[in-house]
Amino acid sequence: MDTRSLFLRHVAQTSDAPIGLHIISADGCYLYDADGNAYLDLIGGISVCNIGHGNKAVKDAVHQQVEKYMHIMVYGEVVQSPQVQYAKLLTDNLPSGLDCVYFTNSGTEATEGAIKLARRATGKTDIVACNNSYHGATLGALSVMGDEYWRNAFRPLMPGVWHHNYNSDAFVDAINENTACAIIETIQAESGVTVPSADWLQRVRTRCNETGTMLIMDEIQCGFGRTGKLWAFEHYGVVPDILLLGKALGGGMPLGAFIASYSKMNVFTHQPVLGHITTFGGHPVSCTAGMAAFQVLLQENIIREVAAKEKLFRELLVHPAIKSVRSKGLLMAIELESRDAVLSTLQRCLQKGLFSDWFLFAANCIRIAPPLTITEDEIKKAVAILLKCL
Numbered sequence: 001m002d003t004r005s006l007f008l009r010h011v012a013q014t015s016d017a018p019i020g021l022h023i024i025s026a027d028g029c030y031l032y033d034a035d036g037n038a039y040l041d042l043i044g045g046i047s048v049c050n051i052g053h054g055n056k057a058v059k060d061a062v063h064q065q066v067e068k069y070m071h072i073m074v075y076g077e078v079v080q081s082p083q084v085q086y087a088k089l090l091t092d093n094l095p096s097g098l099d100c101v102y103f104t105n106s107g108t109e110a111t112e113g114a115i116k117l118a119r120r121a122t123g124k125t126d127i128v129a130c131n132n133s134y135h136g137a138t139l140g141a142l143s144v145m146g147d148e149y150w151r152n153a154f155r156p157l158m159p160g161v162w163h164h165n166y167n168s169d170a171f172v173d174a175i176n177e178n179t180a181c182a183i184i185e186t187i188q189a190e191s192g193v194t195v196p197s198a199d200w201l202q203r204v205r206t207r208c209n210e211t212g213t214m215l216i217m218d219e220i221q222c223g224f225g226r227t228g229k230l231w232a233f234e235h236y237g238v239v240p241d242i243l244l245l246g247k248a249l250g251g252g253m254p255l256g257a258f259i260a261s262y263s264k265m266n267v268f269t270h271q272p273v274l275g276h277i278t279t280f281g282g283h284p285v286s287c288t289a290g291m292a293a294f295q296v297l298l299q300e301n302i303i304r305e306v307a308a309k310e311k312l313f314r315e316l317l318v319h320p321a322i323k324s325v326r327s328k329g330l331l332m333a334i335e336l337e338s339r340d341a342v343l344s345t346l347q348r349c350l351q352k353g354l355f356s357d358w359f360l361f362a363a364n365c366i367r368i369a370p371p372l373t374i375t376e377d378e379i380k381k382a383v384a385i386l387l388k389c390l
């Protein structure tokens with residue numbers, strides 16, 4: 001059997017129509033398959049590869065760390081400098097209330113840890129979450145996910161979760177004295193890129209303050225410069241009590257984190273001790289890769305160029321089949337007439353060397369979330385292919 005057949009037979013499948021490209025290398029904004037085809041990557045591993053594929057500084061840092069050590073001990077017991085240094089660098093680049101990092105393996109575990117932290121720190125149980133939100137696929141994260149089609153088959157879920165629309169008054173009004181946390185994506189991604197109003201976010205913040213509720217903001221997909229600022233919450237003048245990170249956090253390696261104040265995070269040390277534990281969370285190689293990627297992001301002009309790249313995409317994306325383009329920086333959704341139109345366009349794009357995808361809760365939208373390092377020429381090339389395929 002060839003590798004693709006083995007993949008279909010022995011690797012657990014999550015759909016009956018996987019994209020199924022057999023990628024053998026990746027560099028910059030391109031993926032290369034086993035048949036020698038190149039694909040311009042418009043999704044960067046779903047907002048992971050913000051500084052592009054195969055960055056040399058990241059690869060060098062990983063090689064050096066692998067030579068020193070890989071796994072040593074479960075989370076939190078021994079001093080591992082890659083964790084310490086990355087936690088310090090992250091918190092140096094965050095508001096003062098976000099000064100303590102709990103590293104996990106993934107985004108969904110960051111969500112789980114944050115919910116536990118909010119319950120433990122407030123002594124309350126209820127959660128207010130958004131319709132059309134995505135925070136991960138484990139049971140706690142699934143309980144706060146905002147779409148019945150995706151969660152219904154796995155009931156019973158966590159009780160005490162109330163869903164309301166993003167940007168709605170009902171969401172603000174639902175936050176009360178029993179609410180441990182309100183959880184939102186700063187930019188809602190899987191709904192097909194929904195941007196919050198600053199006024200709504202500020203009202204959510206105020207209501208959380210009034211009721212002693214912790215505000216969790218999920219920047220797993222929209223953080224790390226994707227929206228044109230390092231953190232998406234910077235656009236709105238609102239700071240969360242707990243920030244969720246993942247995806248680009250690991251520079252291409254698996255890593256997630258929830259970040260809060262030292263005093264809040266300290267609740268995990270007692271009653272019970274080891275209040276949240278993980279074997280591999282904050283793996284030294286992942287932290288090394290993530291920190292190297294974060295340094296590249298901070299030192300090079302990458303974030304400052306995002307707004308101009310967004311503008312170029314928007315100027316070029318003109319076609320009668322496009323119903324709307326929604327975006328915040330390089331997180332964009334191109335809305336077409338239907339899911340079928342999206343799927344057939346994506347198929348044609350793939351044949352012409354352009355790699356993209358749809359959104360979980362907006363299958364009638366094409367995802368544009370390339371590495372932030374995409375060049376002007378690559379944007380022009382990508383849009384030209386896309387328009388032809390439309």
Ligand SMILES: Cc1ncc(COP(=O)(O)O)c(C=O)c1O
Nearest residue numbers: 106107108134135136220221246
């Ligand atoms: C906004 C958001 N939160 C959480 C997650 C879950 O992250 P992971 O897939 O690493 O568990 C995702 C993943 O797509 C996401 O987009």
